[in-house]
Amino acid sequence: MAVKKFVVGCFEDEKVLFPAVSKVRKAGYKIHDIYTPFPVHGLDHAMGLRETSLHTAGFIFGLTGTTTAVSFMTWSFTKDWPVNIGGKPNFALPAWIPITFELTVLMAAVGMVLTFCYLCQLAPFIKKHHFHARATDDLFVMVIECTAKTNEDEVKNFLGQAGAQEINTQIAEDGWWIGTYDKQQKLYKDQVIA
Amino acid sequence: MIKQQFEVTPGYRKWTLGLLGVGGLVLLLGIFFLALSKDEHNQTRFWAVLLQNSTFFLLITNASMFFICITTMAMGGWQMAFRRVPEAISTLVPVFGVLALIVFIGIIFGHQHHIYHWIDKEHVEHDPILKGKSGLLNPTFFFIWTVITIGLWSFIGAKMRKLSERADEAMSLEEGKNFIHANTIWASAFLIFFGLTVGSTIPWLWLMSIDAHWYSTMYSWYTFASTFVSGMSLIALYVIYLKNNDYLEYTTDEQLHDLGKFMFAFSIFWTYLWYSQFMLIWYANIPEETVYFKPRMQGAYKGVFFLNLIVNFLLPFLLLMRKGSKRNFTTVTFVAVLIIVGHWIDFFQMVMPGPMGEHYSLSWFEFGILALYAGLIMHFVGKGLASRPLVAKYHPFLKESIIHHT
Numbered sequence: 001m002a003v004k005k006f007v008v009g010c011f012e013d014e015k016v017l018f019p020a021v022s023k024v025r026k027a028g029y030k031i032h033d034i035y036t037p038f039p040v041h042g043l044d045h046a047m048g049l050r051e052t053s054l055h056t057a058g059f060i061f062g063l064t065g066t067t068t069a070v071s072f073m074t075w076s077f078t079k080d081w082p083v084n085i086g087g088k089p090n091f092a093l094p095a096w097i098p099i100t101f102e103l104t105v106l107m108a109a110v111g112m113v114l115t116f117c118y119l120c121q122l123a124p125f126i127k128k129h130h131f132h133a134r135a136t137d138d139l140f141v142m143v144i145e146c147t148a149k150t151n152e153d154e155v156k157n158f159l160g161q162a163g164a165q166e167i168n169t170q171i172a173e174d175g176w177w178i179g180t181y182d183k184q185q186k187l188y189k190d191q192v193i194a
Numbered sequence: 195m196i197k198q199q200f201e202v203t204p205g206y207r208k209w210t211l212g213l214l215g216v217g218g219l220v221l222l223l224g225i226f227f228l229a230l231s232k233d234e235h236n237q238t239r240f241w242a243v244l245l246q247n248s249t250f251f252l253l254i255t256n257a258s259m260f261f262i263c264i265t266t267m268a269m270g271g272w273q274m275a276f277r278r279v280p281e282a283i284s285t286l287v288p289v290f291g292v293l294a295l296i297v298f299i300g301i302i303f304g305h306q307h308h309i310y311h312w313i314d315k316e317h318v319e320h321d322p323i324l325k326g327k328s329g330l331l332n333p334t335f336f337f338i339w340t341v342i343t344i345g346l347w348s349f350i351g352a353k354m355r356k357l358s359e360r361a362d363e364a365m366s367l368e369e370g371k372n373f374i375h376a377n378t379i380w381a382s383a384f385l386i387f388f389g390l391t392v393g394s395t396i397p398w399l400w401l402m403s404i405d406a407h408w409y410s411t412m413y414s415w416y417t418f419a420s421t422f423v424s425g426m427s428l429i430a431l432y433v434i435y436l437k438n439n440d441y442l443e444y445t446t447d448e449q450l451h452d453l454g455k456f457m458f459a460f461s462i463f464w465t466y467l468w469y470s471q472f473m474l475i476w477y478a479n480i481p482e483e484t485v486y487f488k489p490r491m492q493g494a495y496k497g498v499f500f501l502n503l504i505v506n507f508l509l510p511f512l513l514l515m516r517k518g519s520k521r522n523f524t525t526v527t528f529v530a531v532l533i534i535v536g537h538w539i540d541f542f543q544m545v546m547p548g549p550m551g552e553h554y555s556l557s558w559f560e561f562g563i564l565a566l567y568a569g570l571i572m573h574f575v576g577k578g579l580a581s582r583p584l585v586a587k588y589h590p591f592l593k594e595s596i597i598h599h600t
Contacts, residue, residue, distance in 0.1 A: 162593070
């Protein structure tokens with residue numbers, strides 16, 4: 001896991017936050033994330049985040065559910081154990097629709113929840129670093145990731161001018177998925193030693 | 195340059211007149227070769243096609259007023275940027291209502307008993323099922339209820355459009371509150387009556403009574419779903435048309451996205467009702483119920499029956515699933531046309547197997563009447579749009595629509 005250095009700026013108001021986001025992006029700083037007490041409409045767009053691929057995953061999970069249901073029922077009712085039920089054909093597609101639908105929804109839902117947890121790096125045994133406790137209450141917390149070239153004070157001044165109320169530097173672990181970050185870039189600690 | 199006031203362009207007028215010309219010609223030919231023919235089969239074809247088109251198009255234009263009232267009741271503001279479009283479409287309700295009434299008069303006084311068996315008094319006397327239903331299925335009740343229905347749809351619709359005109363002038367906070375209140379009252383009146391008509395009785399009388407021995411409790415909702423999804427598609431088509439011609443400045447991809455969601459969701463809703471109706475009948479397999487599906491699924495209507503499912507479920511479902519495609523003008527236009535034609539075919543297979551039996555046709559007359567109705571829609575919606583500013587500038591909810599974000 002990688003330990004990195006972050007500059008954290010806290011905003012009291014959405015109206016200040018939005019222009020600040022565009023200023024920070026124009027200046028070329030890398031926004032690690034913005035933590036808000038509630039979903040803010042249009043913030044993802046302002047941050048320039050790419051469209052999530054969660055729904056594509058959902059479609060694939062759903063399709064898996066559909067094929068699983070249809071192929072299993074086809075196999076069991078026509079090949080493995082054909083039974084005459086009320087004179088209906090063994091391949092009784094209309095009767096299978098509810099089960100097909102349910103399995104589609106089940107697989108899509110469960111699959112998407114798990115994928116969501118992976119994408120957001122959420123699991124019961126993971127301790128996530130909180131940049132500011134009030135981010136869950138009434139504060140908009142913008143976190144900027146520092147690289148070796150970043151001038152910390154410059155970023156702090158910049159955030160102050162953009163309207164941040166409370167600014168500090170934090171060193172935190174980021175991410176838990178095995179290997180992902182280690183491959184991406186050198187550890188912050190290693191960078192400091194080098 | 196954004197334009198506030200819709201003007202009918204020469205191109206639009208050319209298409210309208212073209213469709214009306216073709217449709218009118220086909221109608222004349224139909225009167226000469228089908229309605230006045232000695233052959234009863236030809237007469238039945240003439241009236242059955244008119245019945246299919248007049249009910250279908252009346253119900254999809256009325257779906258626009260339903261959309262206006264349901265969003266009013268829900269205090270929805272997002273549709274305000276294009277609300278004049280469904281208002282303009284709903285001006286067609288009285289026109290298509292009168293046309294439908296003429297068709298019903300033609301069928302019942304012309305004694306087209308191949309379409310409505312229950313108008314044949316002698317036959318009803320010897321038919322215990324039809325006799326049992328004769329309290330509902332008789333010409334007197336049919337006409338009284340139909341006239342009340344069309345009258346009230348038109349009247350409350352006109353009232354809602356009249357109220358909307360108030361929003362062209364500035365209003366104070368207090369006036370705005372009263373305005374919303376008045377809208378809510380009339381919208382709720384419309385919706386209650388809509389439930390009593392489209393939600394239940396009207397599809398029984400106009401369409402289900404073609405197969406008078408058969409019944410289904412899903413039928414009215416099925417008809418409602420079919421016409422509502424087509425109505426939303428029609429609204430989407432006009433919104434895109436206006437948007438492409440630099441009107442509707444406040445309508446953005448966000449509103450189009452929501453219209454696309456309606457088309458997507460109600461295509462699935464329609465399929466759900468289609469399946470609920472079909473599945474129980476298929477499973478129970480009782481002859482008096484399966485009689486409805488026998489000619490449709492296994493007889494001469496097999497192609498139309500499965501085409502119906504593909505066009506109205508599979509294609510909208512797959513084509514509109516992505517977010518990007520709901521925001522894409524070309525895709526939404528394509529799917530909207532697909533849905534409207536698809537549900538026109540849906541109505542075709544609802545109406546035809548009863549009167550026409552195995553020898554139905556889907557050729558010059560059927561498509562000609564479709565063109566006639568398309569021309570009428572273009573003419574009257576164009577007129578309705580041009581009669582007022584395209585955006586109700588002082589509506590209290592307009593801002594909500596402008597900043598709308600899905």
